[in-house]
Amino acid sequence: MRLLLALVGLFLALTVAGPAAAGPAAVLPAALPSAASPGPTAEPSGAATGSEESAQTINVRVRDDETREDVEGVGVTVRYEGEVVGEGETDAGGAVSFGVDETGEYEIELDLQSLPEALAGYGVAQNPFLTRVDPGTPRTVAFRLAPGAGEDGAVIDVPTPGFLADIPWRLAPQYAVSGLRFGLILALAAIGLSLVFGTTGLTNFAHGELVTFGALLAWALNVLVGLPLLVAAPLTIVLAGAFGWFQETYIWRALRRKQVGLIAAMIFSIGLSFFLRYGFLYLFGGETRFYRDFSGQAGLVFGPVRIPPSHLFSMGLAVIVLLAFAFSLLYTKTGKATRAVSDNPALAAASGIDVDSVIRTVWVIGTALAALSGVLFGLTQGMDFQLGFQVLLLIFAATVLGGLGTAWGAMVGAIMVGLLIELSALVIPPELKNVGALAVLIIILLVRPQGLLGRSQRVG
């Protein structure tokens, strides 16, 4: 018997020896310049998604720096060691992805001649742009177009906004609307985090992944299954509610029963966040995705503000849902019970409120709202597996600003954070705009840890 096993093992070892030995070597650059890739071409996105064999992805995004409009139809060339390995054009979302086999330095060049007529004479700070691709990780390169290209039409000096000098005030209304939109969508995500904290004390680091869950599930239903987004989105929200119920019933309640401490539960949530985030990457890949419907709409013009109908719709929907939620929190029995449990779980239980059922409701509604926020983020800015993780700290900032554990605080805080992020781009470089929100998070924690709307209590 043992001999038989040994023979089988030997057979397996022999059959695999060759390819297995080559496996680890594939990580090294320049190990397989011609072995794996059939030709020196990388497939632009949109064509093939699941079947591509490339080890890494380079995502390129092109947008107008001033109006934040995505720019369609710009030619992009990717070179590796001087050789062209990929060519493509940006899609309606201003994005194009390239699968590349090698790790190392890549050169990414925009064809500035292919810019739309409205943007003629625009350029970017660095063209071609040099970037480094690490094994297994997608790399995103964002080109921000600005007017005033140099003689050769390529390398120009992007006017970096100085502090308080040359503030482009005429853009303020546009930024304010973007900020309001971002804040409203962020508010939907923040409610769940805040209510879960209020009712159970858990700081859930996996909350961002619930946002990604909504965005990607709706994408799968819309693009892979082929449902229209208006059907896919409600279905996603229902499924997300079920996911929330499942999480609470089989994970968080079980942990509370086991008397796992709050810090341990928080580290558990970090584990869950890793599991879900890289699970999404595993299932959906690293590219930036867009819904099939409503992408690349022309903007409606209202005075100084340009806004696509889908963004307007997102804002309207967010306002309606937030108002409905606020109303139910104030006047329905479940809403009152939720506020009671947030205030003092033991007292609420003693007054005959079923605390477990309130917490379950909070999880279902919180996850559904987070998923809706994910769908709307996907609709307005595109999505990838990191979407939720990238907004998680902003969600924290919003809830802490408004007051952790209070639903009102989460909404008010989120809208303020959204406005702050977008309007701060008037005075600081846009790539640093999230820094402002995080700095506010820290300052609020120091000065008024209970938040703007929270009741004063000792947190230190």
Next chain:
Amino acid sequence: MDFGSILSNAASQLLGIDTLVFCLAAIGLNMHFGYTGLLNFGQAAFVAMGAYGVGITVTYFEGPLWAGILIGLAAATVLALVLGVPTLRLRADYLAIATIATAEIFRFVVRSSTFDTFTGGSNGINGMAREFYANNPFPEGRYGGGPFSYNERDLWIRVFALVLIALSLVVVSLLVRSPWGRVLKGIREDEDAVRSLGKNIFAYKMQALVLGGVIGALAGIVLSLSRGSVQPDNYATQLTFLAYTALLLGGAARVMGPVLGSVILWVTLSLTDTLLRGAVSAGYVPTWLMDGVQVGQVRFILVGVALMLLMTYRPQGILGDRRELVLDAR
């Protein structure tokens, strides 16, 4: 599959650079979290201080390496003071949010093109390890054998890292056995009780934060010298959480916990990685289930699962004592 090469790959992780780097980062975290109960989620920023301290000094100011190392350690001390003065009074979960936000702010700033004359923006700093390898005491040649076969550069960086780890372990083990260390554990168990004994809790927490941060900066120095470069995205929150995984796996509040934890973590990751790669390229795993790219992502999924299982069934890790580590806030 070639199990010989798979096992030797895994064995080489015993002294792999990642293992050594995370060992140092986790020893620092052990000081914060294990002994003092500070939930520092910004360890990545301390590690980055070491890396950028050396990188900027050596490449931008063209200073000597020893100055870079001293500046890196000083930067970590300054960060600990700046971060600690306002945040050490916060409750554990608030401290976690404040520190993770600080680490991300630091990363956003160093990778922005606004400061790229100093930091190289998102491309980071390259060519910063020349002086380190120029002073290599080992003559050219092959050393060791089997999975532990190194050229003189690999050997030098490993010896350098091992000396730093040994020094940190000696310092930590002497300190935690001293009266000072007992006060730290007292703070972790019951802050108010220690305060009522007349101890200045804030000062003790601050000293622990500085010490753990400086050890974290050593990790950054080793990482940047081993690669000869600094990449801002290597210092994202993943680094902090991987270091936590190593620490919690080995056992917090145990001197050897972080060492055991990072060795087990990286050996296991290498084993699963090469096993899966072998299985995929041999066709044992159907391609609709997993392809070569997805193998690299499995490691993070596994880290997530490991954290969840640890917290549920063995929060004290392998070496720890459950009674000693009551993980709880409010």
